[in-house]
Amino acid sequence: MALQTHWIVGPGAIGRLLALRLAQQGQRITLIGRRPLPGLQTLVTPRGETLDMEVVTRTRPPDGVPDLLHLTTKAYAAEGAYLELASRLPADLPLVLWQNGFHTQPRLATRHLGPVLCATTTEGAYVAADDRVVHAGRGNTLIGSLEDGHDDLARTVASLLSTSGLSAQAVPDIRRRLWHKLAINAAINPLVAHHRIRNGELRDTPFREEVEAVIGEVARVMEAEGIAPPEGSGLDGWRTLVWRVVEATASNRASMLQDVLAGRPTEHVAILGPLSETARRHGLATPRLDSLLESLAGDSA
DSSP states (O other), X not given: OOOOXXXXXXOSHHHHHHHXXXXXXXXXXXXXXXXXXXXXXXXXXXXXXXXXXXXXXXXXXXXXXXXXXXXXXXXXXXXXXXXXXXXXXXXXXXXXXXOSSSSHHHHHXXXXXXXXXXXXXXXXXXXXXXXXXXXXXXXXXXXXXXXXXXXXXXXXXXXXXXXXXXXXXXXXXXXXXHHHHHHHHHHHHHHHHHHTOOGGGGGSTTHHHHHHHHHHHHHHHHHHHTOOOSSSOHHHHHHHHHHHHHHHTTTOOOHHHHHHXXXXXXXXXXXXXXXXXHXXXXXXXXXXXXXXXXXXXXXXX
């Protein structure tokens, strides 16, 4: 399958990083957002190099259809953005979802008639200006389908991303990988956002006890859902996963914290909601997760 033309809906950090990396390899990119952006965009690489590239930026999609549609909005905006385009999308158009959490993905995978891939990434990026995005740290992107039958497409997209300088691989178990990312995000992002602290401060008293309480609830939900940690087993496996990420990102300001400080909506529902809903389905109590969900609703109001 030849993929040359991409619409990227949502020109945030990941959307712009994806657009500029693909444009660098000669892919035809249209970056679609709510407000006008300069066509000349600058990518600052992890080495500090600056690369200037012209990309098509629009507030409405152009005529025709792309080979691939990337939805890179925040989770809470994804369904609305998709619905604005849905009537003009052909039934076989591949869609790639780049959202955090595990709320949008199953809903849009059911709604969209064509192939749907989900991507989860640890690439570090932030928007420095309307015409500049910083690729702050290299990571890895995993791509796969929640349903069977799209393995070749996932491999093609992963290969294209890797060629563009974004390490990527196709995986057959993206659902499990999304739950792993959800566990990490649930144990870190809501707490740092609520307390207005950097990730590394979670190691300190009294925040460490709160992290442990969240990990305990997450571990019980994951066990009930049949999701094992990537290494180890049970509670110890989830503790190892979360604390390793806290150490690796100690100086980071999580995106949810940045959203709270800027007065923007957060992705707390996409991250905490699936865990709370799954807990209720299994008859489990998650008082700490429910409390964070409520407090962040107030912070985002």
